[in-house]
Amino acid sequence: xxxxxxxxxAILLGSVVATGVVFALTSPFFLTxxxxxxxxxxxxxxxxxxxxxxxxxxxxxxxxxVGSAAAxxxxxxxxxxxxxxxxxxxAILIGLGTGALxxxxxxxxxxxxxxxxxxxxxxxLTGLRGVAFLIxxxxxxxxxxxxxxxxxxxxxxxxxxxxxxxxxxxxxVHLMLANTTFGRALYAVGGNRHAARLAGLNITRPKVxxxxxxxxxTAVAGIIGASRTAAGxxxxxxxxxxxxxxxxxxxxxxxxxxxGGVTGTLLAGLLLGMTNNWMSLTGLSWWLQGVVVGTLLIxxxxxxxxxxxxxxxxxxxxLRKAEA
Amino acid sequence: xxAVLLLLVAFFSLTSNRFLSVTxxxxxxxxTAVVGILALGMTFVxxxxxxxxxVGSIVTxxxxxxxxxxxxxxxxxxxxxxxxxxxxxxxxxxxGLIVAxxxxxxxITTLGMLxxxxxLASFITQGAITSLSDFEPVTFLGAGHVxxxxxxxxxxxxxxxxxxxxxxxxxxxxxxxxxxxxxRASALMGINVAGYTMAVYALSGFLASVGGLIxxxxxxxxxxxxxxxxxxxxxxxxxxxGTSLFxxxxxxxxxxxxxxxxxxxxxxxxxxxxPFFYQLVATGVVLILAIAFNEALRRIS
Numbered sequence: 001x002x003x004x005x006x007x008x009x010a011i012l013l014g015s016v017v018a019t020g021v022v023f024a025l026t027s028p029f030f031l032t033x034x035x036x037x038x039x040x041x042x043x044x045x046x047x048x049x050x051x052x053x054x055x056x057x058x059x060x061x062x063x064x065x066v067g068s069a070a071a072x073x074x075x076x077x078x079x080x081x082x083x084x085x086x087x088x089x090x091a092i093l094i095g096l097g098t099g100a101l102x103x104x105x106x107x108x109x110x111x112x113x114x115x116x117x118x119x120x121x122x123x124x125l126t127g128l129r130g131v132a133f134l135i136x137x138x139x140x141x142x143x144x145x146x147x148x149x150x151x152x153x154x155x156x157x158x159x160x161x162x163x164x165x166x167x168x169x170x171x172x173v174h175l176m177l178a179n180t181t182f183g184r185a186l187y188a189v190g191g192n193r194h195a196a197r198l199a200g201l202n203i204t205r206p207k208v209x210x211x212x213x214x215x216x217x218t219a220v221a222g223i224i225g226a227s228r229t230a231a232g233x234x235x236x237x238x239x240x241x242x243x244x245x246x247x248x249x250x251x252x253x254x255x256x257x258x259x260g261g262v263t264g265t266l267l268a269g270l271l272l273g274m275t276n277n278w279m280s281l282t283g284l285s286w287w288l289q290g291v292v293v294g295t296l297l298i299x300x301x302x303x304x305x306x307x308x309x310x311x312x313x314x315x316x317x318x319l320r321k322a323e324a
Numbered sequence: 325x326x327a328v329l330l331l332l333v334a335f336f337s338l339t340s341n342r343f344l345s346v347t348x349x350x351x352x353x354x355x356t357a358v359v360g361i362l363a364l365g366m367t368f369v370x371x372x373x374x375x376x377x378x379v380g381s382i383v384t385x386x387x388x389x390x391x392x393x394x395x396x397x398x399x400x401x402x403x404x405x406x407x408x409x410x411x412x413x414x415x416x417x418x419x420g421l422i423v424a425x426x427x428x429x430x431x432i433t434t435l436g437m438l439x440x441x442x443x444l445a446s447f448i449t450q451g452a453i454t455s456l457s458d459f460e461p462v463t464f465l466g467a468g469h470v471x472x473x474x475x476x477x478x479x480x481x482x483x484x485x486x487x488x489x490x491x492x493x494x495x496x497x498x499x500x501x502x503x504x505x506x507x508r509a510s511a512l513m514g515i516n517v518a519g520y521t522m523a524v525y526a527l528s529g530f531l532a533s534v535g536g537l538i539x540x541x542x543x544x545x546x547x548x549x550x551x552x553x554x555x556x557x558x559x560x561x562x563x564x565x566g567t568s569l570f571x572x573x574x575x576x577x578x579x580x581x582x583x584x585x586x587x588x589x590x591x592x593x594x595x596x597x598x599p600f601f602y603q604l605v606a607t608g609v610v611l612i613l614a615i616a617f618n619e620a621l622r623r624i625s
Binding site for chain 1: 375422426427428429431432433435436437438439440442443444446447450451556559560563569599601602603604605606607608609611612615616619620623
């Protein structure tokens with residue numbers, strides 16, 4: 001299984017390079033430092049959310065509430081700055097805490113009330129959107145606070161802050177998944193809940209933890225979104241859940257949990273970001289971007305399923321031969 | 325869940341003197357129509373342990389197809405309506421094919437389809453809204469009356485009866501429930517599981533298109549935003565109605581009750597004077613509480 005995932009990451013890396021070459025040849029604007037940095041900054045929000053989604057899906061869950069959660073965090077943070085006259089760094093910290101709290105709520109509803117992940121987070125998608133509208137009073141709250149603006153537009157050294165945030169999140173989540181007991185517990189719970197429980201694992205804690213990580217990373221994305229637009233908009237993040245799930249699945253993480261990683265997610269996210277950027281540069285209608293994302297999603301999973309079926313049927317064939 | 329509905333009705337009747345009137349009750353049923361019709365199809369899909377997230381985008385696409393064929397490339401009105409109904413049926417069939425033949429999980433298939441169909445609808449309209457107010461038969465479907473009863477209510481009740489009979493009194497219904505209970509056993513018994521799966525998704529798509537016709541008539545326009553987000557209340561109605569998310573059992577009448585509960589909640593909250601945004605919060609909370617309650621009951625028994 002690990003070999004297969006490595007293989008998948010190599011194929012993805014190849015696709016990123018190959019499409020990069022094709023795009024560079026077909027648009028003179030593609031391969032410039034400004035444009036590549038644009039792609040990275042534009043992809044940063046959805047990548048952060050997709051990293052969190054990877055963790056949740058590995059743990060056997062799914063989080064449909066991410067787009068609405070990002071809106072709640074953005075609206076909360078900007079409200080505190082604009083109407084609560086709070087210092088931006090403190091408001092941002094509270095925003096991050098709100099994200100973690102939303103994640104914890106998801107996790108507790110799922111683990112303690114035994115509501116299926118899909119329904120619990122679908123309900124949160126609606127409910128949180130309502131909360132965002134209630135806090136904002138129906139309209140976007142504006143704020144031109146320079147410290148808030150720094151989150152999306154500032155640089156530390158030569159590197160834009162959002163790219164730095166993605167890099168830090170990537171390394172942290174990767175190390176957590178690969179090297180910590182908590183990371184291994186996520187794979188165990190996602191791969192086989194019953195076996196994990198019988199082996200003496202606490203199966204609630206990894207699940208709640210996974211949703212809290214997703215909530216926190218979503219909060220970072222929401223704050224970047226608020227900073228880019230200098231406003232807390234209650235409609236921020238509409239449809240992000242689909243994009244994030246698509247990226248995670250394209251990246252090779254198993255939809256049913258137990259296997260996957262953030263390297264594939266990062267590569268798949270960059271691939272989609274590049275494609276969207278190229279479609280805009282070459283004037284292909286951006287209305288059609290959803291067709292590309294949807295078709296890719298279905299095709300990749302269909303190919304996976306075929307491979308999976310072939311490997312299981314050859315395994316069964318081998319067993320039958322062995323019995324004979 | 326009928327008890328929950330009665331409790332809600334009693335509560336709102338006591339808090340608002342405008343709630344319990346024939347006009348308001350008909351209005352509630354009228355508000356239920358589109359989500360209710362989507363939920364009828366969704367019931368069959370959940371019974372075979374699937375899910376159909378593409379229904380909202382089908383509603384959108386149906387209004388766009390009708391608009392295109394009535395205004396941009398004019399064809400005869402009946403033909404335009406048939407093409408509208410065909411739209412959802414074909415999209416549903418495509419969903420079924422991908423799920424049954426390619427083995428792609430329903431949530432991924434229909435999420436991908438939502439993205440494709442929504443984006444095609446935006447591409448065709450380029451974001452513009454086409455007025456259909458000159459086409460009387462279309463507006464009749466959404467806003468007309470038959471003997472003082474709104475047409476959408478007549479369609480909802482008629483389709484509920486048909487779907488109830490289909491699920492409980494026909495071999496089709498029995499086999500669909502069989503497949504939901506045990507897919508492998510059904511296949512071993514020689515039932516064409518792939519065929520029934522495709523039929524169920526096609527039915528869900530067809531019913532979503534009927535919903536699309538009603539929406540087109542109600543807003544007297546085609547719009548690339550017409551059905552955005554309708555999948556959630558449809559799924560919520562089915563689950564509130566007692567159909568299991570894991571397949572096997574379900575009830576059409578329960579789904580109707582579930583859909584009415586949501587409308588009562590919406591209308592009631594407005595009459596009580598809470599702003600629109602509370603509806604969103606209330607839907608989420610009620611959905612979680614209802615499922616948690618069901619789950620607790622199941623564990624006790």
